[in-house]
Amino acid sequence: MNRQTRPESLYEVFAHREITAETDFWVFRIPELGEPSPTTGVAIMPVGQATSLSEIEEEARGLIAGWLDDDSVAEEIQMIIRLVDGDDGQSAEE
DSSP: OOOOOOTTOEEEEEEEEEEOSSOEEEEEEOGGGOEEOTTTOOEEOOEEEESSGGGHHHHHHHHHHHHHTOGGGTTTOEEEEEEEEGGGTEETTO
16 A cells, blocks of 8 residues: 655544443544555555544554555644544534
8 A cells, every 4th residue: 555645745534432341442544545455446444543532643643654655754744633423434523
């Protein structure tokens, strides 16, 4: 999954909280980086998790840099973090 990006790239990160009796963490996805599988055509979406809301940005930077296979872009990435209801993608503000 090697996509090229400009250092000034802006990414939207969609995050929601997963809470069960055993877990409490944040799951996030970055749809802009998703692409079809070369073998099946099914969309592949970069997804990550963080233990707190404040960790999402750092974890998302690492995921973006890894997805792009370029660690040097991690500090130059700008992002908007949107909180959503579950993984259906609906914005919590809506």
